Amino acid sequence: MxxxxxxxxxxxxxxxxxxxxxxxxxxxxxxxxxxxxxxxxxxxxxxxxxxxxxxxxxxxxxxxxxxxxxxxxxxxxxNCNDRFILGAKIGLDGIVISLINMKSLILDKIFTPSPVGQNENTILKVLIEVIQDLINRNGVKADKIIGSGIGVSGLVNQKKGILLSSEILGWRGIRFREFLEKEYNFPVFVDKDVNTLTLAEKRFGVGKNIKNFVCIAVGKGIGAGIVINGDIYHGSYGGAGDFGHIVIDKDGPLCYCGKRGCLETFSADKFIINKTKEAILNNQKTLVREFIKERGGLDSITIDMTLEAARKGDETARNIFQEAGTNLGIGVVNLISLFDPELIAVGGEGAKAGELIFQPMREVIKNNFPLKKEIKISPIQLGEDGWLIGAAELVLSEVFRNPIFKSKGKVVIKSAFHW
Structure with missing residues (x-):
């Protein structure tokens, strides 16, 4: 100890x-x-x-x-507005930086596209520019910021604040903590984005007062935040929860990670988009065909188009979501067998489909655990803001941690409050 x-x-x-x-x-x-x-x-x-x-x-x-x-x-x-936290989510869509008060209320946020595939200097330069814009437009003095939390897609060394690798972003070895702490006199904490979402749901959302649960984020990728006995489980090297890359079909399609048949290739956004294209090319009846005539052709298909069609009763679109939900349920069965959680919380872009995804998931789980009490499957409560609130929680959990434990961050945490 x-x-x-x-x-x-x-x-x-x-x-x-x-x-x-x-x-x-x-x-x-x-x-x-x-x-x-x-x-x-x-x-x-x-x-x-x-x-x-x-x-x-x-x-x-x-x-x-x-x-x-x-x-x-x-x-x-x-005095919740005397000190502030910067909460950030960095993913394929872009970088979102938020100014958050001590009650975890988001006061302002700025979005900028991600410099996908760029080198470390470019990425960090963009991050600094967005942070500075946010500070300047809110008139906040840097010494009033107690820390910054960053959730990023990929494999993270949480102790050193380094993104080791992100296949989806094409990044390697991004030293977020080292770089930002040279620029600003506040501590920086970095974790996988799905873990920050899980932290937020644990503190304020569906995971409140639940000791063992799993939070799944479904979107362009699929990840899982795992809570065991009230704490986020990171694994030995920060790689716990790489849920989208469990193999459910060894002869399945090639995944960008290099393996075949990963869960992401059967349930994430790209699966739904590809299935929709396939349906149109096979001359299946679907409303999406009409949508793309108005919006730009086959390559303009988005998951939102398929969802819109499904909500209007389009059987082809509904069947696509049914298949994605069933496949996701197969992956969740493995999680339940391993961790025996009380709750499975589902968030991310994929969760917008609601019962179109949840119902087939529940059926698969019920069929695999017929003698087990019902396992709760629930959408997250905090929505997209959960990623940012959870990033702030990385900082707040350190600032207000029990002082019998040694700090994981810089001593500047204390000086920020002048305890």
Whole structure:
């Protein structure tokens, strides 16, 4: 347990302060007395910590609570707009950078296309430009930013903040943390994008209060964030959750990863688009044929076109989603066998199809586990914002982590708050 700090008076003070701060953040507005009740700290200890936090502008008094007799307790609230986090999602569609307050509320965000296939210097230059634009247009001083969280598609060394490789983006060895921490005086945390989405759903969404669940993101690729006993499971080298590349047919089509028959080739966006093209070329009856006459021909087909047709009762389009959902269900059966989760949460662009995907998934799961209690299959709650909120959680979980553990990031986390 080399990540545990040795006990001393300073550590006890930090633990008490952390308890008070987390209680105000999670339950505020709240009175000193209730903070004392929740934390089991003495009222005088709570009052001293609160006084110090008010002096430093981290919290403030806001109104009074109804009294059951005697003096009305004064309520304390966290100053959520005094410090900020940058949350980023980097994928094939583009780079989204968001400014997020201490209550995980997205205040602003900027999108720019991804420099797919470009070298490290180009990628990082674009990232810096977007960050600076966001800071400038919101008039935020850099010393008010406590950290940046980045979710990126690919294999990530979380401890070093490096994207080791991303087949879908064509990137290798992007040193996000090292580069950004030279530019800015705040810590940077990097993880797989699906893990950031999972963090958000764990804190605020369908995974709240659930110890064991899997969050699947379906879109241009397929990934999974795995929560075991309340914690994200990263594996030995950061590669856990590469769900889209489990092989479900050894003689299947060649995947961009180099293997044949990966789940992505049977369930992701490209599968649905290719199946739609195939249906048109085979002269099957489908509304998509009419759509592409208006919108640009066979190569203009998108997953949204197929979904629009399916929602209008197009049997060909519905069957395509049925097949994709069934294939995804086969992959999920493997996840359930391995991890025995209470919940499977599904998000990403593919989840927009809703029951067109979920219903066949449930059928496959039910047929494979007939004696097992029903396993909940649910869409994520936070939508597209979940990726950004989860990226911010990478920072917040470190800032407000239990101080008995050594920090994973720079000491600048503490200096950002002047604890």
């Amino acid at each position: 080399d990540n545990i700090r040795r006990g001393n008076k300073q550590l006890i003070k930090e633990i008490n302060r952390s308890l008070v701060v987390n209680t105000i953040l999670n339950f505020g507005p709240i009175s000193r007395t209730k903070i004392s009740d929740i934390t089991s700290l003495g009222l005088s200890t709570v009052s001293n910590i609160v006084a110090d936090l008010i002096k430093k502008d981290f919290i403030y008094e806001t109104g009074e609570e109804e009294s059951s007799g005697g003096r009305r307790p004064i309520l304390i609230e966290f």
